[in-house]
Amino acid sequence: MAFVGIDVGGTRIKLGLVKQKKMVSSSVFEVKNNHSLEANLPLIIEEIKALSFAFDASEPIEGIGMALPCLIDHKKNKILSDYVKYPDAKNIDLEAWFYQFYKVPFIIENDARAALVGEIEGIDQGTKDAVLVTFGTGIGTAVLSNGTMLRGFNQFAGNLGGHQTIDVFGDKCNCGDIGCAESLASGWALHSILESEKSYEMSSLSKVKNPQIQDLFKAAAEGDTLAKSIYNRYLKAWSYTLKNLVYAYDPEYLILGGGVMTDGENLREYFQTFIDKANWLSHFTVKVVLAQNPDWAGVIGAAILAQEKEIAH
Amino acid sequence: MAFVGIDVGGTRIKLGLVKQKKMVSSSVFEVKNNHSLEANLPLIIEEIKALSFAFDASEPIEGIGMALPCLIDHKKNKILSDYVKYPDAKNIDLEAWFYQFYKVPFIIENDARAALVGEIEGIDQGTKDAVLVTFGTGIGTAVLSNGTMLRGFNQFAGNLGGHQTIDVFGDKCNCGDIGCAESLASGWALHSILESEKSYEMSSLSKVKNPQIQDLFKAAAEGDTLAKSIYNRYLKAWSYTLKNLVYAYDPEYLILGGGVMTDGENLREYFQTFIDKANWLSHFTVKVVLAQNPDWAGVIGAAILAQEKEIAH
Numbered sequence: 303m304a305f306v307g308i309d310v311g312g313t314r315i316k317l318g319l320v321k322q323k324k325m326v327s328s329s330v331f332e333v334k335n336n337h338s339l340e341a342n343l344p345l346i347i348e349e350i351k352a353l354s355f356a357f358d359a360s361e362p363i364e365g366i367g368m369a370l371p372c373l374i375d376h377k378k379n380k381i382l383s384d385y386v387k388y389p390d391a392k393n394i395d396l397e398a399w400f401y402q403f404y405k406v407p408f409i410i411e412n413d414a415r416a417a418l419v420g421e422i423e424g425i426d427q428g429t430k431d432a433v434l435v436t437f438g439t440g441i442g443t444a445v446l447s448n449g450t451m452l453r454g455f456n457q458f459a460g461n462l463g464g465h466q467t468i469d470v471f472g473d474k475c476n477c478g479d480i481g482c483a484e485s486l487a488s489g490w491a492l493h494s495i496l497e498s499e500k501s502y503e504m505s506s507l508s509k510v511k512n513p514q515i516q517d518l519f520k521a522a523a524e525g526d527t528l529a530k531s532i533y534n535r536y537l538k539a540w541s542y543t544l545k546n547l548v549y550a551y552d553p554e555y556l557i558l559g560g561g562v563m564t565d566g567e568n569l570r571e572y573f574q575t576f577i578d579k580a581n582w583l584s585h586f587t588v589k590v591v592l593a594q595n596p597d598w599a600g601v602i603g604a605a606i607l608a609q610e611k612e613i614a615h
Numbered sequence: 616m617a618f619v620g621i622d623v624g625g626t627r628i629k630l631g632l633v634k635q636k637k638m639v640s641s642s643v644f645e646v647k648n649n650h651s652l653e654a655n656l657p658l659i660i661e662e663i664k665a666l667s668f669a670f671d672a673s674e675p676i677e678g679i680g681m682a683l684p685c686l687i688d689h690k691k692n693k694i695l696s697d698y699v700k701y702p703d704a705k706n707i708d709l710e711a712w713f714y715q716f717y718k719v720p721f722i723i724e725n726d727a728r729a730a731l732v733g734e735i736e737g738i739d740q741g742t743k744d745a746v747l748v749t750f751g752t753g754i755g756t757a758v759l760s761n762g763t764m765l766r767g768f769n770q771f772a773g774n775l776g777g778h779q780t781i782d783v784f785g786d787k788c789n790c791g792d793i794g795c796a797e798s799l800a801s802g803w804a805l806h807s808i809l810e811s812e813k814s815y816e817m818s819s820l821s822k823v824k825n826p827q828i829q830d831l832f833k834a835a836a837e838g839d840t841l842a843k844s845i846y847n848r849y850l851k852a853w854s855y856t857l858k859n860l861v862y863a864y865d866p867e868y869l870i871l872g873g874g875v876m877t878d879g880e881n882l883r884e885y886f887q888t889f890i891d892k893a894n895w896l897s898h899f900t901v902k903v904v905l906a907q908n909p910d911w912a913g914v915i916g917a918a919i920l921a922q923e924k925e926i927a928h
């Protein structure tokens with residue numbers, strides 16, 4: 303019983319063969335045909351064949367799960383939002399496409415939800431209530447509540463935590479709403495935040511081409527005044543974003559992932575202390591933990607979701 | 616099969632006898648022994664007896680549900696937060712107390728959750744995803760997701776929407792956190808918001824003793840400059856509070872209740888338009904509706920929850 307997990311990023315596509323919820327072989331390829339998911343699908347099939355052959359050619363594949371950074375209707379296997387990197391993704395019948403090669407259950411799922419399923423395997427398989435937050439280019443969120451993925455009426459429950467408004471008197475987010483968490487503190491927002499500052503030219507960050515959050519952290523650690531000020535604002539915005547998510551969902555585990563949290567023990571501790579001090583939480587327990595397997599949790603989770611679909615068949 | 620619902624407010628206690636999810640008789644009494652729930656419990660028993668006698672003395676009571684404006688552990692029938700109006704509430708074993716008189720299932724529940732259960736009866740019994748928001752002295756919230764009440768690990772999921780931070784650079788809320796929705800726009804916050812304004816003395820509201828939100832609405836409608844400005848800020852804060860709740864839970868119905876929403880068709884329409892325009896929601900459906908039975912939904916819901924417990928027994 304082997305299941306395939308596929309995590310479709312904008313620049314890299316990761317694949318894994320998963321048996322009994324553990325990954326037994328994996329591969330990554332750089333996307334060669336940019337801006338077309340369809341053009342990359344044959345490459346995915348080739349990778350699945352190679353993975354399968356490398357592991358055990360006689361082991362049949364029982365299901366395929368695919369994770370993408372979009373709003374997804376998991377039941378209908380349908381992409382609900384645009385995927386900037388692959389404008390064609392929304393219009394491809396992925397289930398039918400994969401069915402040509404593998405007549406097995408196929409699911410697509412939002413990447414944060416898939417990663418949450420994968421992470422829970424490594425953190426506490428018995429938990430019924432966990433929230434995953436990934437800090438990186440954007441802020442991704444997913445929620446497991448009472449043992450099931452929170453999906454909601456239109457299938458986007460738990461996914462839009464990065465676009466909660468935390469600064470109602472602030473500026474427009476690039477989504478069109480006001481003061482979203484992502485617009486205050488994310489990778490994509492950093493450049494315009496820097497440029498809006500008068501002292502930008504005096505900052506060491508003005509010499510960095512296309513500055514990333516890691517550059518902000520580094521410059522702040524080195525004592526750059528502007529970097530320190532923006533870093534503190536990022537910490538504040540992230541802290542209240544997390545507080546709001548805990549107030550909304552009351553998880554047992556708050557799992558921190560994304561590029562920002564690599565080696566993030568200091569940040570984890572900071573957020574744990576902040577959450578512990580939040581007024582309503584002083585009598586309650588929320589365990590703030592780092593993602594255990596940020597690179598592969600999406601692949602593993604997608605495969606596990608495919609397995610669950612197979613069982614439900 | 617009659618069930619008793621009790622809605623314990625700070626100044627009034629409401630009771631109802633509920634058969635087949637409909638209220639068949641009801642009563643309200645003004646709290647006589649302020650600051651002690653225990654002192655009011657014998658009055659509640661007297662009211663139940665009177666209700667039962669008035670309806671049909673031979674009809675046995677099969678369960679009792681009690682709603683209170685506190686964080687509540689529904690499974691353990693335990694009050695988790697302090698109830699300002701009844702400081703003794705937290706330490707009373709209510710289940711044991713009622714068991715002396717009625718040896719039937721007894722549940723306590725947060726009042727917004729009970730009201731949500733009661734409201735759904737009048738709006739759409741088939742819905743699996745609904746959020747209730749009550750605007751009044753505070754902002755109460757409760758969430759039904761995938762057909763079950765959202766409770767979370769510590770039992771407070773869905774309850775703390777009024778204390779989500781929507782103004783991360785704002786002032787301290789009286790809860791100790793920063794920029795909570797309630798601190799920006801609620802009944803309890805109004806007086807200090809008014810007093811912090813330089814033009815307060817020039818406003819007609821300075822002549823109102825202990826001004827309520829209804830006074831704010833009235834003064835704004837009459838053209839008072841300060842009142843109009845604060846009214847607009849209230850609308851803005853409530854709009855983004857609702858947006859965040861929809862982003863978090865993705866309900867089919869967003870139910871608006873509380874004192875503010877009495878005759879609130881204009882407000883409902885305003886919020887429906889706002890939600891429809893929120894960026895991520897343009898392809899989705901969220902029905903913004905007024906609470907149908909704001910006075911009695913808590914009583915009916917508490918009785919229904921008692922019935923569900925009776926069935927589970």
